[in-house]
Amino acid sequence: MSNVSRTRKPYYYLGGAGGILLFLPLVMNDHLLTVAITGLMWAYLCLSWNLVFGFAGQFSLGHALFWGIGAYTSTVLFVNYGLTPWVGIFVGGFLSAIAAWLISLVVLRYRVKGVYFALMTLAFAEVFTGLALNWDYIRGPVGILLPMKNSPGNLFFIARAPYYYFILGLLCLGLGVTYGIQKSKLGYYLKAVREDEEAAEVSGVPSSRYKILAMIISAFLTALGGTFYAQFFLYISPEIMFGFGSQMTMMIGTMVGGAGTLLGPVLGSLVFSFLGELLRSLPLAHSREIVTVERMIWALVLVVVIFYLPGGLVTLGDRVKSRKGRPGTS
Amino acid sequence: MFIVTLNATINGLLYGSIWGIIALGFTLVFGVMDFVNFAQGFFVIIPAFFSYFLFVSWEIDPYLSLLFIMPLSFGLGLLVYKYVGVRLLDEPHSAHIVVTLGLCFFIENLLLLLAGGDLRNAVTSYTSDTIQWGWMMMSYPRFWASAVAWICVFLLFLFLKYTDTGRSMRAAADNREGARIVGIHVDRVYLIAFGVSVLIAGIAGAVIIPFYLISPFTGMDFLGKAFAAVIIGGLGSIPGAMIGGLMIGVVESIAGVFFKASLGNAVTFFIMILVLLFKPNGLFGE
Numbered sequence: 001m002s003n004v005s006r007t008r009k010p011y012y013y014l015g016g017a018g019g020i021l022l023f024l025p026l027v028m029n030d031h032l033l034t035v036a037i038t039g040l041m042w043a044y045l046c047l048s049w050n051l052v053f054g055f056a057g058q059f060s061l062g063h064a065l066f067w068g069i070g071a072y073t074s075t076v077l078f079v080n081y082g083l084t085p086w087v088g089i090f091v092g093g094f095l096s097a098i099a100a101w102l103i104s105l106v107v108l109r110y111r112v113k114g115v116y117f118a119l120m121t122l123a124f125a126e127v128f129t130g131l132a133l134n135w136d137y138i139r140g141p142v143g144i145l146l147p148m149k150n151s152p153g154n155l156f157f158i159a160r161a162p163y164y165y166f167i168l169g170l171l172c173l174g175l176g177v178t179y180g181i182q183k184s185k186l187g188y189y190l191k192a193v194r195e196d197e198e199a200a201e202v203s204g205v206p207s208s209r210y211k212i213l214a215m216i217i218s219a220f221l222t223a224l225g226g227t228f229y230a231q232f233f234l235y236i237s238p239e240i241m242f243g244f245g246s247q248m249t250m251m252i253g254t255m256v257g258g259a260g261t262l263l264g265p266v267l268g269s270l271v272f273s274f275l276g277e278l279l280r281s282l283p284l285a286h287s288r289e290i291v292t293v294e295r296m297i298w299a300l301v302l303v304v305v306i307f308y309l310p311g312g313l314v315t316l317g318d319r320v321k322s323r324k325g326r327p328g329t330s
Numbered sequence: 331m332f333i334v335t336l337n338a339t340i341n342g343l344l345y346g347s348i349w350g351i352i353a354l355g356f357t358l359v360f361g362v363m364d365f366v367n368f369a370q371g372f373f374v375i376i377p378a379f380f381s382y383f384l385f386v387s388w389e390i391d392p393y394l395s396l397l398f399i400m401p402l403s404f405g406l407g408l409l410v411y412k413y414v415g416v417r418l419l420d421e422p423h424s425a426h427i428v429v430t431l432g433l434c435f436f437i438e439n440l441l442l443l444l445a446g447g448d449l450r451n452a453v454t455s456y457t458s459d460t461i462q463w464g465w466m467m468m469s470y471p472r473f474w475a476s477a478v479a480w481i482c483v484f485l486l487f488l489f490l491k492y493t494d495t496g497r498s499m500r501a502a503a504d505n506r507e508g509a510r511i512v513g514i515h516v517d518r519v520y521l522i523a524f525g526v527s528v529l530i531a532g533i534a535g536a537v538i539i540p541f542y543l544i545s546p547f548t549g550m551d552f553l554g555k556a557f558a559a560v561i562i563g564g565l566g567s568i569p570g571a572m573i574g575g576l577m578i579g580v581v582e583s584i585a586g587v588f589f590k591a592s593l594g595n596a597v598t599f600f601i602m603i604l605v606l607l608f609k610p611n612g613l614f615g616e
Contacts, residue, residue: 106607110607115423115427251431295436295439303414303433306428
């Protein structure tokens with residue numbers, strides 16, 4: 001078997017999966033479609049977070065901040081000034097990118113790294129939570145309720161399918177950006193910086209510039225996801241948007257799927273959506289407690305994967321192959 | 331107003347002692363074995379819930395429940411170290427954070443499943459008592475909680491300074507390989523350090539329950555306070571953790587007087603960011 005067909009194979013699968021995804025809304029009912037939309041949204045957010053954690057090796061725990069900025073910007077602009085979220089989504093993205101740029105400047109200027117970087121980004125998100133809770137202009141702890149109506153010009157739909165295609169489009173954008181970075185010089189530079197920053201600097205890679213770039217791109221993408229959340233779920237509050245919950249979901253999906261890979265974050269999130277749905281369809285499942293149980297399973301899966309499959313689920317295939325005694329054939 | 335501020339300061343110091351000992355456990359484990367334990371907040375919440383249910387079901391006073399909670403917490407610490415901590419020692423910090431956050435998430439939801447999301451505290455006969463002394467007024471249970479916290483600090487100090495285990499702990503903190511070479515059972519020392527850190531958290535949980543409203547989500551708040559205290563005081567420094575804790579207590583309490591209480595957290599984290607930027611080793615680190 002030639003090397004070429006071996007490396008091409010995954011893309012056939014990818015194409016097949018894409019084709020199936022494109023036609024899913026035709027066969028799914030509203031409930032399943034909602035599950036699919038939520039799953040794709042988290043897959044997209046995991047991809048965005050993965051750019052900073054997986055590729056640049058910076059453990060951001062503050063991505064809820066970018067998510068929240070995206071959602072709040074487009075929503076406030078729409079509710080207070082009637083600006084269509086089609087534009088607001090990009091305004092949110094840019095504001096979020098600016099926030100990421102400022103935070104990165106501060107972080108890199110003072111050489112905040114490792115655990116400190118994680119705590120620092122977490123602290124920024126917490127400060128914003130506190131401010132959002134006390135800022136009457138964005139309705140403080142009450143949150144903002146968006147109208148439920150059919151208005152494609154304002155990115156509101158009654159039907160589920162448009163949302164589905166919208167998030168699928170975003171996911172493709174996320175995959176495209178990730179793939180582009182992976183294959184470009186930026187990807188190699190980031191890899192060098194992630195593996196050994198000093199060595200990279202010595203070889204002439206301006207590590208700060210690339211780390212900032214990764215952070216800005218990631219923040220921009222995350223903010224688009226925030227606007228999507230607001231448009232789809234129609235309610236945002238400081239706790240939902242700036243709280244730690246979303247960050248936890250991004251982290252778990254990415255780590256379980258495989259950080260630093262193209263498809264890992266998507267795989268991780270979709271596995272969890274599937275597991276959750278499976279759990280809900282069990283005959284005994286008819287209570288709110290199912291969400292709690294679902295999250296406990298997430299946590300368990302996370303810990304088990306980190307311990308026994310540190311590369312994430314995407315490496316499962318390679319593992320199985322090498323167990324069969326065909327190591328090094330690729 | 332002056333007196334109100336003074337009383338708020340005293341109240342903040344009382345709270346701060348508790349945040350201090352929660353941070354103490356975190357910093358001890360970090361200092362001794364370079365382990366980042368994001369689950370520390372939940373090692374406070376679990377015993378707090380345990381103590382609460384002992385009180386509600388059998389009217390066992392939270393302070394009396396310390397008798398059960400201390401050995402149980404220590405045991406919990408040993409178990410967590412044995413099955414989780416020890417596997418992570420040679421991994422990078424990000425792995426510590428991810429796994430302990432996973433643990434947080436598990437415990438949070440387990441508690442939610444078992445106890446529900448309501449805020450609750452153990453309403454004892456002394457919960458709303460106050461100690462009045464001239465213009466000075468403090469809450470009775472907070473005063474005693476803080477007293478217990480300082481006893482813990484004192485005992486920990488004695489333990490680290492004068493016992494063999496404590497001394498080996500400091501040796502292992504300074505130089506892991508060196509300690510191993512001179513014949514210290516480093517693994518055993520780590521095990522005990524982890525147990526002690528969870529034990530301290532457990533004591534904090536039991537003494538806080540008569541006056542502090544908790545729910546499964548409060549674990550994350552405690553975690554945030556522990557971090558802020560530890561960063562402000564200097565990661566790995568034991569006096570730093572206490573001083574950081576006291577500062578947070580006072581800042582939040584005073585923020586509650588002049589602004590809204592819900593801004594307290596934001597102010598704390600803002601100070602933490604400033605400290606990280608200008609004194610990355612903490613205000614009292616070298």
